[in-house]
Amino acid sequence: MDKEKIIELLHRDMQDEHAAVIQYLRHAYAFGEGELAAELEAIAREEMQHFRWLADIVVGLGGKPSMVRGEVVFNGPKIVDMLQADVEAEQRAIDQYLTHIALIDDPEIVEVLRRIVADERAHMGKFEKYAGEQDPSAEVRMEPTITEADRPKAEYLQKDLKHEYTVVLQYLAHAFMTPHCEVEHEMEWQAIEEMRHMGWLAEEMESLGTRAEMVHDPLILPDATAEMLQADIAIEKEVSSEYRRQALSLGASDLADLLERIAGEEDHHVVVFSKLLGEVEEAEKPAQPAVKPASSAGAKPGFTVGSLLGKPQK
Structure with missing residues (x-):
């Protein structure tokens, strides 16, 4: 696969990582202070790291990173529904990364994407756990x-x-x-x-x-x-x-x-x-050109191979 096509695929991944960061932060802000919000903020930071890794690969391929954001889903007012939206976001990311892994023939890039997939699977498991721990009727405020x-x-x-x-x-x-x-x-x-x-x-x-x-x-x-x-x-x-x-x-x-x-x-x-x-x-x-010192009639001759060997200098 040529570089331009790989960059195109990685741009899609960057856009979705960007969206994940914002989606998880929005959910965390809506949940208010507490353990659940802190956990979502920590996952958002890991998604930001993925964003960074992808950008490094794009630049290494001679491209410019995409700062465009993918779709963000809020999905309130029920907290369990919001967490389910996060589960679904992780599943979409995993599916897309696996598709890109199958298409990209650069082993170093594939290794990074596999590492990201491992993180996304862990995130999905956490979101499923958090959703299972919630009161099904618990809601966040939706109306101002x-x-x-x-x-x-x-x-x-x-x-x-x-x-x-x-x-x-x-x-x-x-x-x-x-x-x-x-x-x-x-x-x-x-x-x-x-x-x-x-x-x-x-x-x-x-x-x-x-x-x-x-x-x-x-x-x-x-x-x-x-x-x-x-x-x-x-x-x-x-x-x-x-x-x-x-x-x-x-x-x-x-x-x-x-x-x-x-x-x-x-x-x-x-x-x-x-x-x-x-x-x-x-x-x-810009580097300044070296200034050649002015010659002096009384200057001593410098060292030469001949002088170091005891031979007279001309």
């Missing part, structure tokens, strides 16, 4: 119960969540594509931190009686690492100011404190990205 007084807060939170989801994807895409190892490492860490912000904001929205929409803005995906970092610095500076403006408008409150905390972490991202940008720009400077 937000008050008019809290609606401005929810509007802030939805805007902020959209930003966080956008930069998670953007930083991951930059990590996948940059040839600079340190930039790759830092981008992945910052994406993880932004995902943590996503969770905080989504949980705040649930507590207000409304559900988060998992949508994002267009991603900025230049080819040059310096341009990636410049875009990331600009977006972090903008959103940090916005978080502080929102916190000020809310007055003294737990939500204002949360927004101030996130703003402080975004400020740190600016520092990290700015340092990386300086290092990348320095590394990518």
Whole structure:
């Protein structure tokens, strides 16, 4: 199978892994705090690792990773139905990976896909177990119960969540594509931190009686690492100011404190990205031509093979 076809298959797998991350996180946020939500968040992190492995293979084949998301199923209000949707998502993933394993003739790629299948089977078993442990009548809230007084807060939170989801994807895409190892490492860490912000904001929205929409803005995906970092610095500076403006408008409150905390972490991202940008720009400077030293009439002759052997130099 040629590389282009393999990339096409892996893009489908990436899109479904992306969808799984968001589906499991949405379910976790709806379940609220507790062991079940924590378990779903842990599985979402493993799906994110699969997403990373697939992206690495695509880049290694000369392609660009797909940041498009597949279908997400919420399937409430019954908790057992939501978990059954997760079981079905895992079964679809397993079936698709097995089909792709049969089609792809590269043993190294096949080995990675087999590893992912093993994880998906474990996830499916966990979801089946969790579903069996639930009260069949237990439900999550589906209809908004937000008050008019809290609606401005929810509007802030939805805007902020959209930003966080956008930069998670953007930083991951930059990590996948940059040839600079340190930039790759830092981008992945910052994406993880932004995902943590996503969770905080989504949980705040649930507590207000409304559900988060998992949508994002267009991603900025230049080819040059310096341009990636410049875009990331600009977006972090903008959103940090916005978080502080929102916190000020809310007055003294737990939500204002949360927004101030996130703003402080975004400020740190600016520092990290700015340092990386300086290092990348320095590394990518064109090499200066060597300056040939001026000859001197009184200069001593240098070492030659003849001089080292005791022969007179000409």
